Amino acid sequence: MRMIDIITKKRDGESLNEEEIRWFVDAYSNGDVPDYQASAFAMAIYFKGMSQAEAAALTYAMAESGDQLDLSLIEGVKVDKHSTGGVGDKTTLILGPLVAALDIPVAKMSGRGLGHTGGTIDKLEAFEGFRTEIDEEEFIQLVNTNKMAVAGQSGNLTPADKKLYALRDVTATVNSIPLIASSVMSKKIASGADAIVLDVKTGSGAFMEEIEEARQLAEAMVDIGNSLDRKTMAVISNMDQPLGRFVGNALEVKEAIETLQGNGPDDLHELSITLASHMAVLGGKADNEAEGRELVEKTIKDKSALEKMKQFIKGQGGNAEAVDHSELLANANITSNVVSASSGYVSGMHAAEIGKAAMMLGAGRETKDDVIDHAVGIELTKKIGDYVEKGEPLAVMHANHEETENVAEMIRNAFAFSKEKIEKPTLIFDTIY
Ligand code: URA
Numbered sequence: 001m002r003m004i005d006i007i008t009k010k011r012d013g014e015s016l017n018e019e020e021i022r023w024f025v026d027a028y029s030n031g032d033v034p035d036y037q038a039s040a041f042a043m044a045i046y047f048k049g050m051s052q053a054e055a056a057a058l059t060y061a062m063a064e065s066g067d068q069l070d071l072s073l074i075e076g077v078k079v080d081k082h083s084t085g086g087v088g089d090k091t092t093l094i095l096g097p098l099v100a101a102l103d104i105p106v107a108k109m110s111g112r113g114l115g116h117t118g119g120t121i122d123k124l125e126a127f128e129g130f131r132t133e134i135d136e137e138e139f140i141q142l143v144n145t146n147k148m149a150v151a152g153q154s155g156n157l158t159p160a161d162k163k164l165y166a167l168r169d170v171t172a173t174v175n176s177i178p179l180i181a182s183s184v185m186s187k188k189i190a191s192g193a194d195a196i197v198l199d200v201k202t203g204s205g206a207f208m209e210e211i212e213e214a215r216q217l218a219e220a221m222v223d224i225g226n227s228l229d230r231k232t233m234a235v236i237s238n239m240d241q242p243l244g245r246f247v248g249n250a251l252e253v254k255e256a257i258e259t260l261q262g263n264g265p266d267d268l269h270e271l272s273i274t275l276a277s278h279m280a281v282l283g284g285k286a287d288n289e290a291e292g293r294e295l296v297e298k299t300i301k302d303k304s305a306l307e308k309m310k311q312f313i314k315g316q317g318g319n320a321e322a323v324d325h326s327e328l329l330a331n332a333n334i335t336s337n338v339v340s341a342s343s344g345y346v347s348g349m350h351a352a353e354i355g356k357a358a359m360m361l362g363a364g365r366e367t368k369d370d371v372i373d374h375a376v377g378i379e380l381t382k383k384i385g386d387y388v389e390k391g392e393p394l395a396v397m398h399a400n401h402e403e404t405e406n407v408a409e410m411i412r413n414a415f416a417f418s419k420e421k422i423e424k425p426t427l428i429f430d431t432i433y
Helices: 003-011 018-030 035-048 052-063 091-100 120-124 136-146 159-169 177-190 211-227 249-260 266-282 289-301 304-315 351-361 405-414
Strands: 079-083 106-110 148-152 195-202 231-238 334-339 344-349 377-380 393-399 415-418 428-432
Touching (some): 018 035, 018 159, 035 159, 052 159, 052 177, 052 211, 079 091, 091 120, 091 249, 091 266, 091 289, 091 304, 106 120, 106 136, 120 148, 120 249, 136 148, 136 304, 159 177, 177 211, 195 211, 211 231, 211 428, 249 377, 266 289, 334 405, 351 377, 351 393, 351 405, 393 405, 405 415
Parallel strands (some): 106 148, 195 231
Antiparallel strands (some): 231 428, 334 393, 344 415, 377 393
């Protein structure tokens, strides 16, 4: 087979067969296909797209390009959740214990944060002693014992995707629906999931700013998952403002604990319950979402989800006492208000800018080697639809250094106001099976 023939076919809008796609993935991984040909191929896909069968073949070949987690020693249906990334998204910390309390095994590989979105691993490391570098044997044993474990991503998971994603990043070919869908799904398949619930975000803090693009991405991922025999569904949710009220690692952990205690903010509570209900359905514990919701809500009321959180944190060496005593989590030394320069209803918020402001306080990484400060972050005291008087706080910065005026300005500028009353935004736009 020759790479030039594969590029030509795709450039001319023809479909590639499974053999051709696998040949490309193998040859590119081995270094037999140079970056310039892979770039031309990615650009041809960007313009001509891929059929569902082509995207599924690309996903499967990339999933098989490196290590694959074998979770067959874990009993039950392993349901994974994936979010396309957002600001203040701490749902994994909530719905993990919610579904584990229903005896659905949660075996999750998670990443660290980069740029304006945070990573679950960073949040969990706000618990003193929490270990995320665990080998496969211990991971399986932890899930079998506690029904929940979260590990950092293995070094050799989907190397073909890693190489192709890095190339796409510098060749203006990231924003292709079949390439994003196969990239995300290859990692889910290699992580051993039997079923997958996707949270596809749309809005100012999301990868897909427009709802129609988010829908196309969700449909592409659901099609790929189902055609590879993984029960897959997606929820399209709003990321026009951060989820919940807190952005920053220990602050988000505290908010997740409050949600498990039944005292979380409405948007975070509702999205977590919705995703967990779908996980209960795919995990075989409920026949439909309403039934799943009833089961999941019960785990909050009877505190079994909170107990599950403690068991999970302890199992991975973390200080589980912090679940009941959140003052044991890192606290920042300085808190200061960001006051509003205008009066009116909050009509919009640039979620990505809030994420960047939190990063500048030290809560996130600009480059992958940056060290993060778990204590710092932002508390939003106003969200879309709330009324604010000039001089009233919009947010509180939790910082460990004094020079925060530029961050305060960034936060202020992230807000938009209206004199007219503004409705609370829709949280969940659609559900796709
Ligand atoms: N996230 C991924 O994992 N892959 C993409 O292609 C885009 C976002």
